[in-house]
Amino acid sequence: MLCLSIVTCSFAQNQSQVKVDIIKKSNGEEIKVKIIRITDAEVSFIYTGETAEYVIKKADISQIVHSSGRLETFSSMGTPANTRQADQITMSATPADHHNKIAIIPFTYLMDNQPGAAAIGLKAQQDAYSLLGQHSAGYKIIDPRTTNAALIQAGVTPEKMMGFTMKNLCDILGVEYIIDGTVTQNKGYSTSTTSTNEDTKIKRNDADKVKGISNSGSSYSSAAQRYDISVSLQIYMDNNASIYNASHKAFLSSTDGSYSAPLEYLLKRCPLYRR
Missing domain, CATH: 3.40.50.10610 (ABC-type transport auxiliary lipoprotein component)
Structure with missing residues (x-):
């Protein structure tokens, strides 16, 4: 019985010393887990003592407190999560209200x-x-x-x-x-164009003989x-x-x-x- 007590006590102490990651959701909920991986759009994790893997979208996360103490703050916008692209992660030590x-x-x-x-x-x-x-x-x-x-x-x-x-x-x-x-x-360089129009009119009498010739013309320039x-x-x-x-x-x-x-x-x- 004494040995069993010592083993149980030791196991409990080890369990209490296990460091966990804390995911703080946008709705205020906090979950203590072990994070497996982080992709551009999702975070995969397992609960302590379990093996089943769960996934949560970054759009639903406001912050992650890693077991090492490092903080990751995620941006959150008012548009529906399924219409948003991957949110940017901010890991710089800047004021929270500056992020993103x-x-x-x-x-x-x-x-x-x-x-x-x-x-x-x-x-x-x-x-x-x-x-x-x-x-x-x-x-x-x-x-x-x-x-x-x-x-x-x-x-x-x-x-x-x-x-x-x-x-x-x-x-x-x-x-x-x-x-x-x-x-x-x-x-840069300049361009210019010039165009000329000429019009020639021939006057004839009743016998279809040429009585006179008149010329007119116009020119247009642009730069x-x-x-x-x-x-x-x-x-x-x-x-x-x-x-x-x-x-x-x-x-x-x-x-x-x-x-x-x-x-x-x-x-x-x-x-x-x-x-």
């Missing part, structure tokens, strides 16, 4: 390598927001008006922007990621300035780390200075884009 939030600051616009109209930088900011907003499952993108208002209220003007680190800006805007961009427009367009894009985290830095030039020069094609090209290849 993105702000796009006004783009810099350069015309022939000189500062250009601020309105074009604001337009590029709005266009980037519209393009990325359609492919940002798992992230929340702050709308440009809210972003710009917060920057102005914090005294972050275009002239003073260089005096703030990306971490400073993330703290001001309450986000984990900041997208910064530059649109560069340089004058168009073409531009070489390029866009650069940088993405920073709230610890000042740069996670994306790329540039792309429009394949063809244009007369209207459109930057849409290179901007879309870069956004589709950035780490925050979801297909």
